[in-house]
Amino acid sequence: MSGCDGIRRTPWNTIVATEETDDGGFYEIIEPLNTTENTVADRALGTISGPTASNIVKRIAMPIIAWEGLDITQEGVVYAGDEERPGTGGPDADGGSIFKFVPSTPWNGLPVTDLGQSPLAVGSVYAYQASCQARTSGGFPQFGQGCEVGEGAWVKVNA
Structure with missing residues (x-):
């Protein structure tokens, strides 16, 4: 791993680790x-090698970001921040956001005995977009650099 940062125990008793x-x-x-x-x-x-490598999986449904803090709800929704900020890669370059992963199948409270049963296996990713346009405007939410204040919305993005 590179820059291991966020480590959490999930409600279904697995451990997640992210890279910053x-x-x-x-x-x-x-386990x-x-x-x-x-x-x-x-x-x-996402290739893992070792004697118990089958106990670890890279979750490709999650966003590829510089992970900076995360939280996981009981259902398996993940909220996370990206370490980067707008303009980090140069003028008007994309930057960090707050992301939300919503599992296709929320955790049902039953034990997870196989990584394929985890709600983190499949889902959708959204980025929070603050918009200077009113929610009632046809231009809401606006895309691009965004605003520091205003109304906001969750915009679906590719992981």
């Missing part, structure tokens, strides 16, 4: 006390 780098990934670990001596062999592909 521009191409940061999101990894989920089942963390029995998962040792593994390596992220290829960050881009």
